[in-house]
Amino acid sequence: MGEERNRPTIVVVDDAAEVRALVRARLRLSDKLDVVGGAANGAEAVELVRQLRPTLVLLDVSMPVMDGLEALPLILEASPGTRVVMYSGFQEQGLAHRAMALGASAFLEKSMALDDLAEDLLAVLGADAPVAPTSPLETQHPAADDLDRSILREHLERFREVFEDAAIGMATVTLAGQIVRANRTLAALFELSVDDLVGVPFADFTAASATAVRAALADILAGRRRVVKIEHEIAGPAVPLQVRTTLAPVLDSNDRPLYLFLQMEDVTAQRGAEEELRRSEDRFRLLVETVEDYAIFMLSPEGLIESWNAGAQRTKGYTADEIIGQHFRVFYPPELQESQHPEHELVMALRDGHYEEEGWRVRKDGTQFWANVVITTVRNGDGRHVGFAKVTRDVSERRAMLQEREATSAALTAANARLQQVAEDQAHFLAVTAHELRTPVGVLGGTADTLAAHWADLEEDERDELLAGMSSSAGRLRRLLADLLTASRLQSSALxxxxxxxxxxxxxxxxxxxxxxxxxxxxxxxxxxxxxxxxxxxxxxxxxxxxxxxxxxxxxxxxxxxxxxxxxxxxxxxxxxxxxxxxxxxxxxxxxxxxxxxxxxxxxxxxxxxxxxxxxxxxxxxxxxxxxxxxxxxxxxxxxxxxxx
Missing domain, CATH: 3.30.565.10 (Histidine kinase-like ATPase, C-terminal domain)
Structure with a gap:
């Protein structure tokens, strides 16, 4: 086993597996750097760097999930001592400047010779590394360098395809304003071929905005503006198109423009929709301003009144000059103001998107009315809360009508209940009366029959007892009759x-x-x-x-x-x-x-x-x-x- 050497460690990050494999192999063969890991996107790279804390990171720019520019500051945060070298197929100097601004130590192009890659990476560290001897692999396979360059050329071609297949028009323009390269989308906007655009001054296609385009080019060349956006019609198509053109310079290392990069987007449909929206908003504004049955107005996020329609003036009694700028709590009775009920309504509307209730409100002259109130949270296109829309309607007449209807319904229900009770009482009374009559009538009838048939057979005390029973039953009937007559007269007020x-x-x-x-x-x-x-x-x-x-x-x-x-x-x-x-x-x-x-x-x-x-x-x-x-x-x-x- 050979002597171990303390070599700088490096992580290679590229979404192309073949590029990672190639770079890793060449760096290993250089015997100057120790490749300790590889990642396919920025997110993987951040986690890998957090674990390994390498000396260097060779970081691609364009990758899925998270690109190199987004990952760069996160890598430096995860491992402040790591040096990051950006490695890209894009040749624009503006990209390099952006990478440097974000903390990159160097920017290398993929078109460079791989033989120099290890030395260039060591130079970033400021290390004086020895030159490694030619490896046996290179000696035995002289065609390997051609293979490497072929792979890199294929990788660079992917970036050119982005330009050619972009969904918006793109072009490279000379500092004098002539188109030297254009993609198919831009040519389709002008209804021309790509060859027909090359060599033609871009201003010739801008119809009435040619002067503005020339002025924009002059501002860029003079350094007064770096990015220019212009909306204009373009000449040539059978149906006029409204487009938005963006021009930006591509700078050299001395921050001087080399050429201009142009993007053009068809905004005809968008502008038509915006114009229709504007007309719709104008119609809606006129509708709101002329409605008289509804008080419709806007509130600031703090509850201050910002607009006022005719219905609001009719319902509340205030003119726009009198009320705009005041807090909407002025429309609430004192007890609701003291309990901060108006502010509570805004909290609920902001939480749920809207709030609705009915309650008493106060006019300018102090009179109160019953109102239906709807408060809706208003947000702009970015989702930021910008205020509330408040709609108030005087429903006092409707409330009175509903109360009258409810009172009538309650009275009818009560009358029905009374009738039901009377019917039940009458049925019960008839049953009870029949029961109360049955015993004395039975006693009287039975006793009379017994006395008539067996008078001579009865003992005197038996006759006295039977006669006493008849007298008692008769008295009971008299009391029952008296009660019935009295109750009848009391009910008819005839007593x-x-x-x-x-x-x-x-x-x-x-x-x-x-x-x-x-x-x-x-x-x-x-x-x-x-x-x-x-x-x-x-x-x-x-x-x-x-x-x-x-x-x-x-x-x-x-x-x-x-x-x-x-x-x-x-x-x-x-x-x-x-x-x-x-x-x-x-x-x-x-x-x-x-x-x-x-x-x-x-x-x-x-x-x-x-x-x-x-x-x-x-x-x-x-x-x-x-x-x-x-x-x-x-x-x-x-x-x-x-x-x-």
């Missing part, structure tokens, strides 16, 4: 009261005494004060107390206590029992028609009649829930009437 001074205490005492007779053995207690006078109908007041006592006996737990006392300017009649009281879910419907019968029997009219009769006397009826040791009670309050009233 007539025979008003007079009535002692409520005496009414309560009488009702309790009657209940004690009809319910022997039941614990029923009267607790009343004297001189509890009201202006009322004695029979109806008695009906109130009878219904409350009957309800307590039917659904409560003895003892039942009926009291009457004066509380301030009112007379309170209360009926309680020792039971647990009414369930909370039933409390709200206790005094409605037919309500209690569903849960505990009866017609459900008794408490309804109590409340309606109490209200007819200027009072009311309520249920007082149990509290502590106090039992629950049904309470009727009536206005007290002094004896001399």
């Amino acid at each position: 007539q009261l025979d008003l007079a001074a009535v002692d409520v205490g005496a009414v309560v005492d009488t009702s309790v005494a009657t209940a004690q007779r009809t319910h022997p053995g039941a614990a029923i207690i009267a607790d009343t004060e004297r001189d509890l006078v009201v202006q009322g109908d004695g029979q109806r007041l008695a009906q109130i107390v009878d219904n409350l006592v009957s309800n307590a006996l039917a659904h409560g737990v003895p003892p039942v206590v009926a009291s009457a006392r004066r509380i301030g300017d009112e007379i309170e009649v209360a009926v309680s029992d020792a039971g647990p009281g009414v369930q909370p879910e039933m409390s709200e419907r206790l005094f409605e028609r037919f309500s209690t019968g569903r849960a505990a029997g009866g017609t459900g009219l008794g408490l309804y009649i109590v409340r309606q009769l109490a209200r007819a006397h200027g009072g009311d009826a309520t249920y007082r829930r149990p509290e502590g040791s106090e039992p629950g009670a049904f309470v009727v309050l009536l206005p007290h009437s002094p004896p001399n009233a």
Whole structure:
């Protein structure tokens, strides 16, 4: 094994595999550089350099994924000590200058002899390397250099194909303005052959813009401008074309122009589209400015008003001179301004692209109106946020109409519900009434039949018991009939009261005494004060107390206590029992028609009649829930009437 030498390391970067292989082989044979890696594009090169930190990088310019100019600064960032040499088939000096500006240590052309490549690379390092002896391979194969040059010529030809097959017109122009080389795309624009263009002054094809072209050439030669872009019509084609021409000088090492490089692009369709867009924008502007039913205006990114149409003036009351430049929060009620709601709208519009709501807005004169508001984020062609478009419409009339419609719909729904409830109540009432009638009628009929057929066979106490049952059933029918008649008159507002001074205490005492007779053995207690006078109908007041006592006996737990006392300017009649009281879910419907019968029997009219009769006397009826040791009670309050009233 020979002696190891500390040679500079190098990475070769080129998208052509054959070029990488050729350069790698020649550098290895030179015995002056150690090739430690290769890459097919700039992205691979950056990662490879980051790993290997080579002394040199031989970097191609034109590559897929990432080209050499883009990769160059990234390579130097990844390995600052690495020297980068650009290696390209392009011969333009402008490319070399660009590479140097980006940090390249040298720019080598692929047309150079490969025999000198290693020496040129070492020269970049400033190293004094010895000249390697001719290798046996070169001695044995003298045709190898011709093969190498053939491969490089093929690689250079690819760059020429880029010029010939480009989709835009290209040409090389002398400093005097004559075309010396053109591609097929440029010739097609003029409807000529490539040969017809060579030797012709370019200005001859620029129609009315010839003077501008000559002035541009003069500016380039004088160094006043490096790149010139001109839009003009071209002479020659049957259909006039609008083109954009770019002229740039190709400079030598002393920064002097060698020739001009020309690019020409047909922009006829683009300009036609732009003109149509301009006309469309003018029409849209006129439309926006004349619309009166919608307030349409622009806001800056900060919310300042930048435009104003006729609809905005009509809706808001401000003229353009008065409002442009102000923040759009002036259209919002004070409470929305304080909560920064306008600014919140812009945040939401910027986040989602648009924002829409309905709410109150304020005119110049301070009046408010209900508005539909749409705010849309506006961006330019580059996607940069430039403001907001705001459209406001006064929909106060529509809102009022919708509210009226909703109110009508709600009323109709409520009426339907009431009708449904009435139908259900009536059906329930008929069923309950039939049930309530069946027992007393059955008792009366059965007892009458028994007495008629077996009077002589019955014992006296049996006859007395049967007659007492008939009397009780008849009383039950009378009470049911009285309740039905009273409920009917209350519903039709046909109830007539025979008003007079009535002692409520005496009414309560009488009702309790009657209940004690009809319910022997039941614990029923009267607790009343004297001189509890009201202006009322004695029979109806008695009906109130009878219904409350009957309800307590039917659904409560003895003892039942009926009291009457004066509380301030009112007379309170209360009926309680020792039971647990009414369930909370039933409390709200206790005094409605037919309500209690569903849960505990009866017609459900008794408490309804109590409340309606109490209200007819200027009072009311309520249920007082149990509290502590106090039992629950049904309470009727009536206005007290002094004896001399």
